[in-house]
Amino acid sequence: MSDSHAHADHAHHFDSVEHEFEAGKLGMWLFLVTEIMLFGVFFAAYGLFMYLYPEMYKEAHHHLNKMMGAFNTVVLLISSLTMALSIAFIQRNQKGKSMAMLAATFVCACIFLVVKYFEYMEKIHHGLLPGKFFHGEGFTAPNAALFYSFYFVMTGTHGIHVLIGMGAIAWIMFRMNRGDFNERKYGAVEFVGLYWHIVDLIWIFLFPLIYLVG
């Protein structure tokens, strides 16, 4: 990014800042479509095995901590609100409030990952691991390792998305601090926001399907 936007507030290959915004947004939605397809395949596979082994799913999911999952759901929902408010404030050219909301979103993401860390540690401690690493005790239904394979792959991929989201939010905060954004030009904030909402949206499906199946 050069500082040429002191004179031109949009990249030279766009007609206007609106043109740039709309093109960028379309590109972002296209990317989000691929994200939905990525997680969609996980959900499809997870659902099909649920059909094959309903008893195993029921038994295995009782080892997950519903309350931690519900808590994290609330944390992500709140972070979605703060993200949306951050955009609403920059649209009104209130940069201080917009920054505060971005910071709040970042903090929520940290809380989410800390809770996730404790959940993972508990699973590892009890040997509730994917595939051949599984050595949980007291299971009556066979194939419980499959459930934990799904658990770790799906929540793990989601967790990586949260980490990437935190990086993106930090980058946006840096740029906002530098004075890159105003009420007309806030495309990057909007796009990071869209990404963050998709991360929340995926968790909205992950939580009931994994933690509340029985």
Place this chain on the structure above:
Amino acid sequence: MDHKHDDKIGVQKHVKEHHKHHPLIPLAVYVKTLLALLVLTIITVKISYVDLGKFNIVANLGIATLKASLVMAFFMGLKYDTVLNRAFILSSFVALTILIVICASDLWTRPKPEPVAVKQATSAITIAELPKYEHSSPELVAKGKELFNTNCAVCHGPQGNGDGAGGSSLSPKPRNFHSDGATWTDGNTVQSIYYTLAMGSPGTGMASYKSLLPEDRFALLHYVMSLEPNAHRVGKVDAKGEALEKEEVAGAGGPPKTVLPIDFAIERVAH
């Protein structure tokens, strides 16, 4: 706030033009959206504690879809977005539906991996002998203790305190058999516990132990009952338990029972 060097009228024109495409959504709309999402989260968690059979998953998915719609419409602003962007995101769900329908139709048109017929060691009890097993005896309790150690201790703990390693991550926690007998979900008479052992306890980690012989289950329940500090008996599912005893014992020596799914059976054979 330092302004750009554009003349003020120019900026206002631009902003006006800009907000024609991106209407300013009142902040209250965002807050109300969050409140709705939180209420739906509470509902979905509450529903998970009620056993509604197949309806649980339908309700969960329905609420999740509603929540996702709220996030997309208001937080992501799709409600105010262009038709093109809406069509894009819709296309992903259409593609996903096609994927799931094709995979599911493949699965549904094949025979489900059938539980394979495993010859279960047949029960030695006859209906006439049932009363002998319904009453506790030192032999039954001793045999029950042995069975408890191999089958139950991993979750319920070696002393039956509900503190086994396998159960430590379970929610709700496995039963502590030294606690008050009135707190049994299905009651704690012989027939009630017999029923729980056969059917498991829905909504908890307690699975069905139908793979154990009826006489072994009688031994187990007498051992478990011997751990209880008070002899207060509540029979919540007595009738069901009694019917089950009769059915299982009368069926002894009948056709082999199907209790194990195929891959588990193959593993068993391999060992």
